[in-house]
Structure formats: C-alpha cells, structure tokens
Amino acid sequence: MPTQTAAFFRVEGILVDRGALAASAFFASNAQGFTERAFRLGAVALGAPLYGLLAQRDPTLATRAAYAALRHMGEDRIAELADEYYVEVLSERIYERGRELVKQARKDKHRVVLLSEGIEEVVGRLARELGVDDLVCNHLEFVAGETTGKLLEPIIGGHDGAAWAKQFAARNEIDLSRSLAFAARAGDLLLLSAVGRPCAVNPDFALRAAARDADWPVLEYR
Amino acid sequence: MTEPVSIQKALSGRHILFTGASGFLGKVWLSMILDKVPEVGRIYVLMRGKKAQGARARFEQMINESYAFAPLHERHGEELSRFLSERIEVVSGDVSRPGLGVEPALAARIQQRLDLVVHCAGQVDFNPELQEALQNNVEGTIHAAEFAAKAKGAGFVQVSTCFVAGNREGRILEQAIPGYAPNGKSFDVEAEFAHLKQLAARIDEENSSEQALAELREELVESVKKKGHDPNNAHLIDRILKREAKARLADRLVEAGKERAAVWGWPNLYTFTKSMSESLLLARFPELPKTFFRPAIIESALSFPLPGWNEGLNTSGPLAYFVGTWFRHLPARKDKPLDVVPVDYCCAALIAAGAALIERRAKPVYQCATSDRHPLTVGRGLELTSLAHRKHYRNHGEDAIERIFLSRWDSRVVSDDHYMSVDNMRKLAQWVADAFKEAPESLPKRLRAELKKLGSKSDRIDKRLSIVEKVVDTYKPFISDNRQVFACDELVGLAVDDPFFHYEPRNLDWRRYWIDQHMPGLRRWSFKLIENEKIELYSPKVPVQLSEVPLERGARAGASKRRARPAQASEVAE
Numbered sequence: 001m002p003t004q005t006a007a008f009f010r011v012e013g014i015l016v017d018r019g020a021l022a023a024s025a026f027f028a029s030n031a032q033g034f035t036e037r038a039f040r041l042g043a044v045a046l047g048a049p050l051y052g053l054l055a056q057r058d059p060t061l062a063t064r065a066a067y068a069a070l071r072h073m074g075e076d077r078i079a080e081l082a083d084e085y086y087v088e089v090l091s092e093r094i095y096e097r098g099r100e101l102v103k104q105a106r107k108d109k110h111r112v113v114l115l116s117e118g119i120e121e122v123v124g125r126l127a128r129e130l131g132v133d134d135l136v137c138n139h140l141e142f143v144a145g146e147t148t149g150k151l152l153e154p155i156i157g158g159h160d161g162a163a164w165a166k167q168f169a170a171r172n173e174i175d176l177s178r179s180l181a182f183a184a185r186a187g188d189l190l191l192l193s194a195v196g197r198p199c200a201v202n203p204d205f206a207l208r209a210a211a212r213d214a215d216w217p218v219l220e221y222r
Numbered sequence: 223m224t225e226p227v228s229i230q231k232a233l234s235g236r237h238i239l240f241t242g243a244s245g246f247l248g249k250v251w252l253s254m255i256l257d258k259v260p261e262v263g264r265i266y267v268l269m270r271g272k273k274a275q276g277a278r279a280r281f282e283q284m285i286n287e288s289y290a291f292a293p294l295h296e297r298h299g300e301e302l303s304r305f306l307s308e309r310i311e312v313v314s315g316d317v318s319r320p321g322l323g324v325e326p327a328l329a330a331r332i333q334q335r336l337d338l339v340v341h342c343a344g345q346v347d348f349n350p351e352l353q354e355a356l357q358n359n360v361e362g363t364i365h366a367a368e369f370a371a372k373a374k375g376a377g378f379v380q381v382s383t384c385f386v387a388g389n390r391e392g393r394i395l396e397q398a399i400p401g402y403a404p405n406g407k408s409f410d411v412e413a414e415f416a417h418l419k420q421l422a423a424r425i426d427e428e429n430s431s432e433q434a435l436a437e438l439r440e441e442l443v444e445s446v447k448k449k450g451h452d453p454n455n456a457h458l459i460d461r462i463l464k465r466e467a468k469a470r471l472a473d474r475l476v477e478a479g480k481e482r483a484a485v486w487g488w489p490n491l492y493t494f495t496k497s498m499s500e501s502l503l504l505a506r507f508p509e510l511p512k513t514f515f516r517p518a519i520i521e522s523a524l525s526f527p528l529p530g531w532n533e534g535l536n537t538s539g540p541l542a543y544f545v546g547t548w549f550r551h552l553p554a555r556k557d558k559p560l561d562v563v564p565v566d567y568c569c570a571a572l573i574a575a576g577a578a579l580i581e582r583r584a585k586p587v588y589q590c591a592t593s594d595r596h597p598l599t600v601g602r603g604l605e606l607t608s609l610a611h612r613k614h615y616r617n618h619g620e621d622a623i624e625r626i627f628l629s630r631w632d633s634r635v636v637s638d639d640h641y642m643s644v645d646n647m648r649k650l651a652q653w654v655a656d657a658f659k660e661a662p663e664s665l666p667k668r669l670r671a672e673l674k675k676l677g678s679k680s681d682r683i684d685k686r687l688s689i690v691e692k693v694v695d696t697y698k699p700f701i702s703d704n705r706q707v708f709a710c711d712e713l714v715g716l717a718v719d720d721p722f723f724h725y726e727p728r729n730l731d732w733r734r735y736w737i738d739q740h741m742p743g744l745r746r747w748s749f750k751l752i753e754n755e756k757i758e759l760y761s762p763k764v765p766v767q768l769s770e771v772p773l774e775r776g777a778r779a780g781a782s783k784r785r786a787r788p789a790q791a792s793e794v795a796e
Contacts, residue, residue: 030630032605032608032632032634033632033634074602074605076602076605076606076609076733077605077609079733080609080612080613080733080737084613084616145602
C-alpha cells in the first residue's frame with residue numbers, strides 16, 4: 001500500500017519563464033568564435049518556428065530540435081555556459097509564486113519532483129537551489145568531449161509525463177490519488193489526469209479549456 | 223601481493239639532503255614533507271647564500287614570504303621556529319661546485335647519517351647559456367651524486383623531466399637507457415660532455431679575444447656616431463662595449479646549446495642537459511641506489527599548500543596570459559596532450575618515490591605525467607583557458623570593453639600557416655605602421671598626424687606580437703611538436719599506505735582544476751610578473767627565525783637516531 005505522496009512540477013511555465021529554446025539560443029550565441037556563433041544562432045533562429053509548430057503536436061520532437069544547434073559544442077563550454085545561463089538569466093526569472101508552491105509542497109510532506117525539458121547542466125542548479133527531492137530532465141549526448149546535439153532517451157517534454165509519473169509512483173510507493181501535479185501546457189494533460197490533485201498554472205489555451213471542463217483549479221501569476 | 227610502502231614508517235627518523243628548495247617544486251616538496259611527515263629526521267637544505275644574505279637568512283626569508291609554507295605557519299604558529307629548527311639544517315653550498323661547495327667537515331658529518339638525497343636543483347630555463355646549463359644541470363647532478371655515494375648506502379632521487387625523451391612521437395616508457403639520444407644515433411655521453419665544455423670555453427675565448435673586442439668596438443663607434451653621440455667618449459664606448467660583449471657571449475652560448483641539442487634530437491638545452499645527467503648517473507654511479515623521477519609540465523597546486531598556488535612563469539603561464547589578451551590564434555596541435563601535473567600531485571609522488579627508495583623498493587624510473595591515463599589535450603587546455611578568462615572578465619573586467627568584448631574573444635588553435643598566424647599578424651602590423659607613418663603629403667596635416675599616431679600604435683602591437691612569437695616558439699615542443707604519451711604505470715603502481723601520496727591522475731577533474739584553481743592562481747601569482755607588478759607575499763603572524771644551532775628532538779621516539787638501512791644498490795627493484 002503506497003504511503004507517500006508527491007508533488008510533480010513542470011519547470012517551464014510554473015517555476016521559470018524560459019524554455020529549451022532560450023537556453024539553446026544562449027549557448028549558440030556564446031559558442032567558440034564568431035563564425036561558429038553566427039552559424040549556431042542561425043540554426044536556432046531557423047529552428048524556432050519549427051519548435052513553435054511542434055510544441056503542441058509533438059513536444060518530444062520540438063525539444064530535440066531545440067538542442068540540435070549545439071552539435072559539436074564542447075562539454076566544458078556547455079557546462080560553463082550552463083552555469084552562466086543559470087546565474088545570469090534563469091535565476092533572475094524564477095517565479096516567486098512558483099517557489100512558494102514548492103515550499104508549500106515540501107511543508108505538506110510531499111515528495112517534490114521537478115520535470116523539465118531543460119538539460120541537467122542548467123536545471124540541475126535550479127533543483128539544488130529549490131532543494132527538491134527528484135529532478136527528471138534531459139541529458140545531452142556527449143562523444144569524445146563534444147555533444148552530438150542529440151538528447152539521451154527518455155526525452156522529457158513529450159506527452160509521456162503520465163506514464164513516467166505512474167512508473168515513478170510504483171517504484172517509490174507513491175499514492176498518485178493523493179498526489180499533486182502542476183503544469184502549464186496541454187502537453188501535460190495526461191500527467192495532470194494521472195494525479196488526484198491537478199493544477200493548471202499559467203495555462204496555455206488548450207490546457208485552460210481542459211482545466212475548465214475538468215474543473216481543475218487554475219493559478220495565474222505570470 | 224607486496225605490502226604497500228608506509229610513507230610514515232619509511233621516512234620517520236630518516237635524514238635527507240635536499241637541493242633546489244628555493245624552486246617552485248622544491249618549496250612545495252619541503253613544505254609538504256614537513257606538514258605530512260613531521261616525524262622525518264633531519265632535512266639538510268642546501269642553499270646558496272646571496273651577496274648580502276647568508277644561506278640561513280635566505281631560507282628564513284623564503285619560509286616567511288612564500289605561500290608555499292602557509293600550511294606550516296597556520297599549523298604551528300609561533301612554534302614553527304622551533305619545529306623547523308628541530309628538523310631543518312640549512313647548509314650553505316652550491317651544486318655547481320665540487321662537493322656541493324659544502325665545507326668538508328660539515329659534509330662528513332652529514333654523510334655519516336644520510337639516508338636519502340633528493341636532487342631537485344637545476345636550471346629550468348629552456349634555453350639557458352651553455353655554460354650555466356652544464357654547471358647547474360650536469361655538473362650539479364654529478365656533484366650531488368658524488369655526495370650521496372660518499373654517504374654509504376644513501377639513496378639518490380634525481381628529479382629529471384619526462385621531456386628527456388626529446389623529439390620522439392608515441393608512448394614513452396619509464397626506462398632509463400644509458401647513452402640515450404632521441405635521434406637514435408650512438409651517443410657517448412662522456413665525450414659529449416667534454417665536447418660541450420670545450421665548446422663553451424672556446425666561445426668564451428673567441429668572444430673575449432682582442433680581435434673580437436676590436437671589431438665590436440668599431441661597430442659600436444659607428445652606431446654611437448649614427449645616434450648623434452660623441453664617438454670619442456671613451457667612457458661611454460667602454461661601458462657599452464662591456465655590456466655588448468657580455469650580451470653577445472650570452473647569445474652565442476645560448477645558440478650553441480640550442481644547436482647542439484638539435485643535433486641529437488632534443489628540443490632545447492634544458493632537456494638535453496637533463497638527459498645527459500641521467501646518462502652520466504647511469505655510467506658513473508652504477509652502484510648508487512637511485513631513481514629518476516620525471517615530472518611532465520608542473521603547474522599550479524590542486525590543494526596544497528593552497529588551491530591554485532603558483533610561482534614564477536611555468537609553461538602554461540605566458541601562453542595563458544596571451545590567450546587572455548586580444549591575441550586569438552595559437553599555432554599548436556589540438557590533439558596533442560598538454561601533459562600538465564599539479565605541483566602537489568607531483569610532490570606527493572616524489573615523496574612516495576623517495577620513501578620507496580629508502581625501502582629499496584623503488585623502480586629505476588617514475589614518470590609523473592597525465593597523458594597516458596587522463597590526458598588533457600592542447601585544444602581542451604586552450605578552451606578551458608578561454609572559458610576561465612571569460613569568467614574572469616565577465617565578473618571582474620575593469621571596463622565595458624573587457625566585460626563585453628574581451629570576455630567573448632575566445633582563442634583558437636590554428637595551424638602554423640593560418641592566415642591569422644602571429645607571423646602574418648606581425649607583417650600586417652608592420653605594413654600598417656609603415657603606411658601610416660609615411661602618409662602622403664597631399665593629405666590634410668591633422669589627418670597625417672593622426673595616422674602617424676596610429677602608426678606608432680601599430681609599432682607597439684608589432685613589438686607585443688614579437689614577444690608572443692617568442693613565447694610560442696619557446697613552448698612549441700609542449701604544444702605543437704612531438705605527440706608524446708608518457709607512461710606512468712610505475713608511479714600509479716607504487717602502492718603506498720596513505721592515499722594522499724598515491725599517484726592517480728584519473729582523480730583530476732580538469733575543468734574544475736583549470737577554471738577554479740589553476741587560472742585564478744596564475745592570475746594571482748604569475749600574470750603579475752608579465753605585467754611587472756608586485757607579487758603578493760605571505761605575511762605570517764610570527765616570522766620564523768631558525769636557531770643558530772639546529773635543535774635535537776631529544777625525547778621524540780625514532781627521531782634523530784639513524785635507523786638501520788635496508789641493503790644495497792643491487793637490491794633496488796628492477
């Protein structure tokens with residue numbers, strides 16, 4: 001019989017207002033050398049509309065596309081830029097209300113789990129700062145000290161949040177019916193449906209409609 | 223399975239003669255052994271007195287001013303003077319002199335109780351004057367070995383360098399080959415040593431001959447005349463003559479050394495003379511229990527005496543400095559291992575090698591390198607250097623130019639013939655300087671004046687680039703030539719009971735070391751030398767003053783009493 005409860009937080013839109021594409025653009029604009037920067041930024045710019053189009057239909061592919069521009073970038077640069085990106089960009093954009101939600105969840109003895117389409121190098125710091133229990137995020141593939149631009153499986157960001165949450169619950173004896181989930185995009189509908197206490201936060205159009213139909217609470221603080 | 227060497231047991235109460243204590247490696251070795259193995263017997267520190275300062279005063283100054291000894295000051299406070307007086311005896315001497323220049327009665331007293339000689343002294347400039355290199359590196363080693371041989375049964379650790387391998391590619395094994403030359407030709411070390419001494423003497427003689435001086439005088443008179451000075455001013459001419467003759471002699475001695483090193487396949491005189499020392503030790507002292515300890519490129523400390531501690535300008539120092547300026551294109555081989563070792567890693571291994579030699583369990587050669595087990599390539603080193611500069615300029619840049627532009631001005635490894643190579647940039651700077659200085663008369667006067675100013679600026683850039691060119695040329699063997707991998711199996715395989723002394727380069731996190739320790743260390747202690755700024759000195763609460771006569775550790779068990787020594791040279795592990 002599961003004894004614990006969890007609070008699942010989608011990072012993007014709930015805790016911070018920056019997604020994978022913003023991080024990728026930051027990395028690209030700080031690549032080694034001016035020519036490389038121009039090419040990579042061009043690749044991100046070209047990928048941006050694709051990302052926008054795919055975000056609703058196939059978020060997994062959209063997340064993949066967001067990081068493709070980092071192909072052949074060195075591991076050291078990625079790590080250092082991730083640090084810089086976190087300190088200079090992301091940490092300035094953490095929603096205070098989001099931080100409070102995490103705090104409250106911890107206070108209520110929920111196991112706090114962050115789900116993010118971001119890469120470990122970036123969101124790892126956020127997880128440490130918020131003091132959460134688990135972080136589920138993407139991992140870049142590295143070969144001989146360079147990233148291939150591919151993400152390692154399983155890719156976080158798709159519609160499979162619910163399946164993942166169920167597996168996680170089974171592994172850790174979590175009672176999903178008493179657990180919470182906070183999400184901002186329609187891509188996380190299944191995740192929200194899988195828990196007993198879902199909450200739509202700063203929802204996009206589709207999620208707002210679904211939340212209204214399902215009578216889920218909606219929080220707005222963006 | 224053999225028992226691991228117990229560092230404390232092997233060194234407790236042992237008496238060691240140490241040369242080269244004032245060097246970068248020497249300071250850390252001395253500080254580390256005193257800090258980590260306080261039960262060591264007496265350490266005889268051979269030091270050269272300077273003009274107005276005796277050896278002991280020089281030693282005290284070193285202990286009081288160098289951060290290398292900060293851990294000792296912090297641990298012992300006002301008791302440090304006593305602690306050191308009980309363990310250190312400063313011996314006035316000079317490795318370049320027979321008997322190490324030690325007064326004979328004192329030498330006999332030391333030899334009576336000596337267990338180990340760690341010979342670390344030497345000339346570390348890559349291309350010094352031939353005479354100096356012979357005296358300090360070759361004769362110095364022979365003198366130290368003779369000293370050790372007279373102390374029956376003492377072991378001898380020769381601190382050499384991995385780069386004695388010379389211009390060779392591939393994996394370099396931990397082997398000491400008598401009469402070794404990188405070009406594979408038959409090398410008679412005794413004959414070469416005699417030849418080099420003669421060569422240096424001949425150059426000296428030729429340079430100071432009356433004819434040479436007369437020719438130089440004539441040249442100087444002409445040059446003085448051209449500059450508009452009085453050519454009949456004998457005092458002026460004599461003064462310049464003296465200076466010029468000395469400079470020419472130095473240049474010729476440097477060139478002769480470089481040429482001779484190149485003949486046999488060594489990249490510079492430093493590695494040539496270090497290799498000769500090894501060969502001479504093998505030839506002349508077959509019975510002396512010895513081990514060759516060969517570090518690769520020794521750089522900033524990882525943690526001891528404190529993270530990032532550095533001194534002087536090591537290999538990566540000047541290059542790292544220029545990479546932080548507007549200079550961008552470094553001619554080098556991206557995939558070549560840079561083979562850097564933190565100084566404390568190196569010293570811990572050196573102490574372990576000494577302990578193993580005392581126990582007669584040392585291998586003939588230990589290579590202290592990283593290229594074999596955990597390589598850092600030149601390309602990665604440059605990237606980490608750029609990233610460290612970026613971090614520094616973004617957070618501490620003096621102005622917007624540094625914070626916004628210089629921080630993003632990453633350097634790249636390029637081939638020698640790249641269109642932006644230092645050579646081509648110099649040519650461009652020269653062309654700009656000439657063109658601007660000789661702007662057409664038809665241009666407005668003010669514009670010509672401005673162009674002239676820009677021309678002078680280009681001159682300065684040209685001068686700066688010529689320094690960069692020299693630095694790149696000097697360090698070429700380490701960043702461009704010879705893709706070498708130095709095996710370090712013997713050192714990794716040297717089992718010791720204390721993990722602090724076990725050598726394992728795989729434990730190094732290059733990124734964190736380079737960005738958080740090495741580069742800030744260079745910035746704090748080394749870059750200032752290039753910028754002619756004052757170096758930060760340590761300032762202890764209570765300065766050390768050694769007692770006039772070394773103190774005995776009377777009641778301390780095991781100390782000061784010579785311990786039974788294991789058997790002879792033939793038992794040194796092969």
